[in-house]
Amino acid sequence: MTEHKRVKAGEKVGPGRYVCVDCGKTYEMTDAEQDLRHCPACSCEMYDCLPITHIRSDIKTPEDAVNPPKR
Numbered sequence: 275m276t277e278h279k280r281v282k283a284g285e286k287v288g289p290g291r292y293v294c295v296d297c298g299k300t301y302e303m304t305d306a307e308q309d310l311r312h313c314p315a316c317s318c319e320m321y322d323c324l325p326i327t328h329i330r331s332d333i334k335t336p337e338d339a340v341n342p343p344k345r
């Protein structure tokens with residue numbers, strides 16, 4: 275099951291990875307809560323949110339975060 279939340283620019287978001295739905299750029303948030311900004315690359319305001327808890331050193335792409343590679 276791949277399930278991630280979709281969030282919009284302007285919302286207060288917690289730590290995690292935010293992937294622009296339009297151009298695929300990934301932004302990492304590490305602070306507790308901050309306003310999500312429009313994508314600097316394409317001005318898109320919708321992001322897919324990936325939980326930061328799944329981030330490992332061998333995960334480089336949002337797809338890996340959703341389906342972590344087997345070691």
Ligand SMILES: [Zn+2]
Pocket residue numbers: 294295296297298299313314315316317318
């Ligand atoms: Zn973008």
